Each structure stands twice: as C-alpha cells, then as structure tokens.
Amino acid sequence: MLGKKQVNWLVIVFFAIIIAVVFQQIHTSMTEQGIATGGPYDNAAAYPRAIAILIGLLLMLQAAVSWFREPTTDTDADELTMKQAYRPLALxxxxxxxxxxxxxxxxxxxxxxxxxxxxxxxxARPSLRIIVTAALIAFTLAYFFEAHLKVVLPGGIYGLNIPW
Amino acid sequence: MLVDSLISGFGLFMTPLALGLTLLGVLFGLLVGALPGLGPLMGIILLLPVAIGLPPVAAMGFLIAIFVGGSCGGSISAILLRIPGTPLAAATLFDGYPMAQKGRASDAIGIAISSSALGGLFGGLVLIFAAPALARVASNFAPPEYTALAITGLIAIAVISDGSLIKGLISGGFGLLLATIGTDEFSTGYRFTFGSHHMLNGFHIVAVVVGLFAISEMAYQCMSGDLLAKPKITVARPGFRSVLTTLRHWKNLLRSSVIGGFFGALPGAGGVISSFTAYAVAKAMAKPEEKYGEGAEGGVVATESSNNATVGGTLVPSLALGIPGDASSAVLIGALLILGYFPGPTLFEQQPEIVGGIFLVYLASNVFLLIAGILATPLFVYVLRVPKVFLIPTVLLLCSIGTYALQASVFDLFVMLGFGLVGILLRAASYPLAPVVIGIILGPLLENNLRRSLLISQDGYWIFLDRPVSALLLGINVLLIAGAIWFAIRQGRKTGDVSEVTGQS
Incomplete structure (x- = not known):
C-alpha cells in the first residue's frame, strides 16, 4: 500500500508546505502588521525566514539523496499493507x-x-468484561481528575458532570 | 551558596506532598519503564498536565522521580522477558536475562535496582556540585554566548539522535519554527496565528509533546502482533541483600557511574550510549572467569548504574544553562517554565530554594527507588502480565484528559491529535522526534538572544566571533557537523551506500 520511499517523499512534501506557509505569512499577515522589515527589534520575520531557508536547503539535500541513492522500488518488508494499517487508522x-x-x-x-x-x-472479543473494564477506566480517571485535581471535564450540551 | 541552597530548599522538600509525590513518581516511573514501549519520557509526558498544577518542588519531584524510576524500570522486563522496557535497558539483557534463565531472576532485578539507585545517587553528587559551578560560569554569559549555546544544544541532539544528520537537523528546525508561533516578544506582532485567538501564545508544549510521542507511540503499539497475549513470567522477589551483592562490585559501580554522569552532562549523549559504553568498559576490564554475556552480575551493575547516573548528569546543563540534554530533560525544562521558573544562572541566584529543593527530590527519588523498587517488584511483574490491549485506551484517555486539563480547551486536544499524525509520519520516515521538542524549548532562547546580540552588536554577525566563548562554541558546532559527516561517509563507504548519512534503510 505505502512504502518507505513514498513516506519519505510525503514528509518532504509536508515540510515543503510548511516552508511555503512561512513565506506566505511573511508576505501577507506579517507585512500587513509592519513586522516583516526593519532591524532586529522590529523585524519579527527575519528569524522564521532564516529557519525556513535552512530547512529548505536541508530538504533539497534530503530530496537529492532520496532521488539518487534510494532503491527505485520498496522491498516487501518496507511496504505497509492495508491489513497492518487497519488498526492504527481505525484507532x-x-x-x-x-x-x-x-x-x-x-x-x-x-x-x-x-x-x-x-x-x-x-x-478484544465483545463481552460484558470489556464493557465493565471500559467503564472502570473511564470513571476511575474521571474521579481522579475531577475529585482530586479539581478539573471540570467537558459536560457537553447536557452539562453532565458527576458531583463526586 | 550550595549549602544555603540545600537548606532553603529543605523546607519545600520536607512536605508530605513533595515526599509522597516523589514516592508515587518512582513507582509510576518503574511501571512505565517496565512496560515495553513506554519509558520515562512517556511517563513524564503523561503526568505533566497533573504536575503543572502543583507547587514547584513537589511538581518537579514528581516528574524527576518518574525519570529516575523509568530509567530503572526497563531492566525488569529486560531480565524477565528479554524485551527491554526502554532502550536504556537494552544492554542490561546481555547478562540480566541469562541470570534469569539460570534461576537468578530475583538476584538480577535486585542488583539492577540497587545499582540504579546507587548510580543515581552518584549522579546526584555530580548534579549538586557541577550544576552550581556551571551556573557560576554561565552567569558571565551575554546574549551571543547564549545564542551559540542554544545552537550547540540543538546540533548536538541532531547529530547524536537516531536516524540521519540531515533528518535530525530538519526535525530540530521544525521545532524552532513551531516555537515562533504566537505573539513576538519584541515587536508584539502576531506570527502564524491565522487570526485565531487560540494561537496567540502558540501551541501548548504539552499538547505538542503528548501528540508527537504518546499518540504516535500508541498507533505503532496497536500495529504490533497479538495485543491480547499474556506473557508467561516467573515470579521475582528481590531482597535487600542485593545491595551488598552490588557493593561487592564497587569498582565497576563507581566507574560506570562516572561514565553515566559524564555522558549525561553532554547534550545528546544520554543513557543508551552511557550504558553500552559502561558495559563495554566493564567487560573489557573483567576477568575471563566472570563470563560476561552469560549471566555476569557485573554486566547488570555496569549498565544500570550508568544509565541512572546519566539522569543526574542530564540535569546539570538543563538546570544551569537551560539547555536540555535529551527529550526527557527538555520536557522537564518545559515543566519548569510552565511553573514560572526559568532555568539558568538566574534561577541559582534568585531562587536558590527551588534549586535546592530539586537537588533534594532527586536524591530522595533514588533512595525511594531502592526501597520501593525492591519491595514493589512483584507488583510490576504482575502488571507485565496485563495484555497490551488494555494499555492503549488507558494511555489515550490519560493523554486526552491531561491535555484538556491544561487550559480546559478542546482546541488543545485537536492540536494533540494533529501532532500525533505528524509524529506518525515523521517516525514512519525515520525522522527523530527528540530534536523537535528540543527545538521548541530552545527556540525562544535562541531567537531572543540572537536578536539581542544583533541589537547590541556594532558590526552585525561578527559579534559571535568577536567573543571568545561564543566563537569557541560555534567552532565546536562546526566540528560536530564535520565529524558527523565524516563518520557517516566512512560508514557509507564500508557498507557501500549512504544509509548512515541519510538514514534510509
């Protein structure tokens, strides 16, 4: 389904998008606020720009390495099958x-x-045991956080909170 | 200064809350350490939201105790199951598991816990004497030195992290970028907030760290084999006589603790490197009849004392300079920042009671480790029998409630989930996650000091080379990168590819 090679390229694309967002924000939002130019005090864009350029250079290096040095096809061991991916995707x-x-x-x-x-x-197989276990985990943690740490857990539209 | 600090911290430390939480932290640390796949970092992350609502010394005691207990807990599963609960205990199974096979599981666990506690106490001495000395030196540092120091911390982590140098540096850069989100301290302008008020202070570090590490780990855990399997484990009941057995190896214990303390103080080195080094040194210096690899007590003493001494060493640059040695200490620094304390020389000068309190809770956690670890081992052995299927939802729920509890914000929960997906993606492509966290922690330190340096500089970036300490640190950075490239090319030539440089497998 998805091999190591494809995942590597996916991460490169992910970081490329991040770099694009950095430059888009510098040229729109930060320029409009007047914080994209000036000296070290006023220019809030210089530092993220420098970091984005650095990541960009490293990314190009990584892309070149992936392009020229990686095997063109993934071995079966590298391949993530749908069967393997089912659990984490469902989770x-x-x-x-x-x-x-x-x-x-x-x-x-x-x-x-x-x-x-x-x-x-x-x-786990459907049984009364997993229902009891699930309720036990949920209410034990709720009790610990609500009664002892005074955290008000989300009550939702019905405002359901237990006064422990 | 040192004595004053310890005396003033004693009052904060000697409270039922601080002592109780330190004990609880050790027990929880041992538990997460023993469960394969979790470990001290995960333990600290899971209970970080709980800790930040507590008084500072009690909170840090709780988290540091998890670090201490977690660094030892991995040995229990390494010895009993031949599966190290954490990478820190990987070297322990060389001799720990053969000891268990020979019917000496209780002895092996007892020696592991005793060595961990004694090594940890040695690490405590390193911490107590080295941290204030380093803080005194650092009190003369100005923004250029701090800038260079932050770069050194980040590069050291990226160079030594699992995976490739390039990927480590990209991960670190990603962390630095994440740290810029929110309101700029100098211009008070908004950066990357996309008009959302949730983003005005950036992403909450706990939500990011929980997502990156805990959510991604659970996704990976649920992919592994039969989650309903109950491992068959022999009963182990170590006794306090293990302390005497450990002390019979005092030379090995001392040497390994020195190695651990030294590697801990180096940013990026950490417990795994120190335990393998200590094991290699102990094996090299052992007599042939000791039979390392076949159940030698000295092997367990070496690895466990060094990886727990590393904890004390790691806290030295973290407290004295605000430069984390690894991901766990980065999260500890994050906790200290959230509690309102800034690690560095000013913490030693202005809040010595906090520093003293932290020293004392660290020492106490190692004493508790010895007592509680030995007494509670049967409980951890029992927990190891619980199928993994129950662990995954519990951890996910703990992540959710803990992250929500930070600011009663559902937005933080989605940040956590988003970074969980990022964590899965980065792990799948073998990008190390630790540099991301270190980048987030070091980001403000780096940017603020870089801009301050440029403000005070008469000739731009030359200020970093005009000042000897900063020039030296930058020189070290160049050497670190050059060394990593040279090492990777050499390895690549040996193996016929560049997998070591690029991290491709």
Whole structure:
C-alpha cells in the first residue's frame, strides 16, 4: 500500500508546505502588521525566514539523496499493507471522532463507548468484561481528575458532570 | 551558596506532598519503564498536565522521580522477558536475562535496582556540585554566548539522535519554527496565528509533546502482533541483600557511574550510549572467569548504574544553562517554565530554594527507588502480565484528559491529535522526534538572544566571533557537523551506500 520511499517523499512534501506557509505569512499577515522589515527589534520575520531557508536547503539535500541513492522500488518488508494499517487508522479515526463529540456530548457519554470501540479494534472479543473494564477506566480517571485535581471535564450540551 | 541552597530548599522538600509525590513518581516511573514501549519520557509526558498544577518542588519531584524510576524500570522486563522496557535497558539483557534463565531472576532485578539507585545517587553528587559551578560560569554569559549555546544544544541532539544528520537537523528546525508561533516578544506582532485567538501564545508544549510521542507511540503499539497475549513470567522477589551483592562490585559501580554522569552532562549523549559504553568498559576490564554475556552480575551493575547516573548528569546543563540534554530533560525544562521558573544562572541566584529543593527530590527519588523498587517488584511483574490491549485506551484517555486539563480547551486536544499524525509520519520516515521538542524549548532562547546580540552588536554577525566563548562554541558546532559527516561517509563507504548519512534503510 505505502512504502518507505513514498513516506519519505510525503514528509518532504509536508515540510515543503510548511516552508511555503512561512513565506506566505511573511508576505501577507506579517507585512500587513509592519513586522516583516526593519532591524532586529522590529523585524519579527527575519528569524522564521532564516529557519525556513535552512530547512529548505536541508530538504533539497534530503530530496537529492532520496532521488539518487534510494532503491527505485520498496522491498516487501518496507511496504505497509492495508491489513497492518487497519488498526492504527481505525484507532485514529475513533479517537478523532471522540474528540469531535467530546465538546458536544460530554466526557461521560462519549468515553466508555470510545474505550469499548478501541478495545474491539485492538482485538478484544465483545463481552460484558470489556464493557465493565471500559467503564472502570473511564470513571476511575474521571474521579481522579475531577475529585482530586479539581478539573471540570467537558459536560457537553447536557452539562453532565458527576458531583463526586 | 550550595549549602544555603540545600537548606532553603529543605523546607519545600520536607512536605508530605513533595515526599509522597516523589514516592508515587518512582513507582509510576518503574511501571512505565517496565512496560515495553513506554519509558520515562512517556511517563513524564503523561503526568505533566497533573504536575503543572502543583507547587514547584513537589511538581518537579514528581516528574524527576518518574525519570529516575523509568530509567530503572526497563531492566525488569529486560531480565524477565528479554524485551527491554526502554532502550536504556537494552544492554542490561546481555547478562540480566541469562541470570534469569539460570534461576537468578530475583538476584538480577535486585542488583539492577540497587545499582540504579546507587548510580543515581552518584549522579546526584555530580548534579549538586557541577550544576552550581556551571551556573557560576554561565552567569558571565551575554546574549551571543547564549545564542551559540542554544545552537550547540540543538546540533548536538541532531547529530547524536537516531536516524540521519540531515533528518535530525530538519526535525530540530521544525521545532524552532513551531516555537515562533504566537505573539513576538519584541515587536508584539502576531506570527502564524491565522487570526485565531487560540494561537496567540502558540501551541501548548504539552499538547505538542503528548501528540508527537504518546499518540504516535500508541498507533505503532496497536500495529504490533497479538495485543491480547499474556506473557508467561516467573515470579521475582528481590531482597535487600542485593545491595551488598552490588557493593561487592564497587569498582565497576563507581566507574560506570562516572561514565553515566559524564555522558549525561553532554547534550545528546544520554543513557543508551552511557550504558553500552559502561558495559563495554566493564567487560573489557573483567576477568575471563566472570563470563560476561552469560549471566555476569557485573554486566547488570555496569549498565544500570550508568544509565541512572546519566539522569543526574542530564540535569546539570538543563538546570544551569537551560539547555536540555535529551527529550526527557527538555520536557522537564518545559515543566519548569510552565511553573514560572526559568532555568539558568538566574534561577541559582534568585531562587536558590527551588534549586535546592530539586537537588533534594532527586536524591530522595533514588533512595525511594531502592526501597520501593525492591519491595514493589512483584507488583510490576504482575502488571507485565496485563495484555497490551488494555494499555492503549488507558494511555489515550490519560493523554486526552491531561491535555484538556491544561487550559480546559478542546482546541488543545485537536492540536494533540494533529501532532500525533505528524509524529506518525515523521517516525514512519525515520525522522527523530527528540530534536523537535528540543527545538521548541530552545527556540525562544535562541531567537531572543540572537536578536539581542544583533541589537547590541556594532558590526552585525561578527559579534559571535568577536567573543571568545561564543566563537569557541560555534567552532565546536562546526566540528560536530564535520565529524558527523565524516563518520557517516566512512560508514557509507564500508557498507557501500549512504544509509548512515541519510538514514534510509
């Protein structure tokens, strides 16, 4: 599905985008604020520009090395198959969904289902045991943070918080 | 100055909260150290949000104790499972596992814990005497020296990090860029905030670090094999007589602790290098009948004493200069900054009680390690039997609540997730993550001192070469990079490719 070579190029593209954003911000937002020119005191753009240029040079070096020195095809060992990627992708998907719903439904309505889903993704069989375990993990941590550290966890639109 | 600092710190240290949290930190550190894939850095990161709401000495005691316990905990799984809980314990399995195979698992763990605690106490002496001396020297430093020092810290980490020099430098540069997000201290202008009020102070370092390390680690962990597997482990109950057994190797213990303390004080070197070096030296100096590699007690003494002495050494440049020696000490510096204290000579001059308190909690954590480590080993052995499937959701939930608790901000949670994805991408392409964190910590120090240097300079960038200390440090940087390139080319010639230079595999 995705080999080491492709991942290397993906990271190069990622850093190239970051460099582009640095220059875009210097020429728009920072110029409009008047902090993109002047001496060391006024010029807030000089330092990030220098760092971006440095990263750019290193990136070109890395790209050249990847282009000329890397094998043109990945070995099977380097290849990440869909089967291997399923678990982390599902884990990140569930976690992202959880974070999205946390502000809306609150901690107590979202956390136990999230843990159950993660346990199932990680290979646990559906049973009463995993439901109990998930609830135990969720409420133990909630108790520790809310009762002892006085953290108010997200209550969501229903304002669900347990007065421990 | 040193005695005053310790006396004034004693009051802050001798509180039930500080002592209790130091003990708790050691136990938690041993736990995360013993569980393969976690380790002291992850332990510090997971409980960082809890610590920053505490009084300073109690908070630092908690985190430093996790560092100390975590540096030792890896030996338990190395000895029992032949899987080092952390890379720090990789050299411990050379002799620790054969000892367990010969039915001496309890002895091996007891020696590992005793050596760690004694080596850690030696590291404490290095810390207590070297840090104030270094801070005194650094009190004469001006912005050009600090600029050069920050560059040295970053380059040293990038050069020594896993992976290639180029990738290490790119990661470090990425960290420096991340540190520029928010309000500029000089011009008060906004940089890379995209009009969002959430970004006015930049990304919260805890959200970034948790995402980069913890989220990416969990994604990798869930890819590995059978997560429901329960490892079969023999019962181990070490006793306090292990201390006497360890002391019989006193020369080895002292030598390895010196190696650990020395490597710890060098930015970038860290516990892995020091433990392998100490093991190599101990093996070279051992008599043939000691049979290193077949269950020699001296092998365990060497690796464990050196990697825990490294912790004390690492804290020397971190406290005295604000230059972290590795990712864990970078996070500790981050914690100190969030608590409102700026590591460096001014901390030693203006808040000696905090410095003294930190010295004392460090020493106490090593004493607690010896006692609690030996008594609680059966508990850690039991925890090692818990299938990994339960660990992943617990860590993810702890990351979420901890990050949310920082500022009661859902935005921080998405920052954490975003950096989790970045962490996965960088790890997949073998980019080291430690330089990113070091870059974030050193970024403000570097930029502010660079701009101050240019403000006071009469002839631009020449100020860095006009001043001897800064010129020397810059010279060291050039040598470090040249040395790394030379070493990589030499390795490349030997292996017939440039994988060492580029980190491609």
């Amino acid at each position: 990140l998907g569930i976690f992202a969904l959880y974070l999205g719903l946390l502000g809306v439904l609150g901690y107590h309505l979202t956390t136990t289902p999230m843990i159950i889903a993660l346990l199932l993704v990680c290979g």
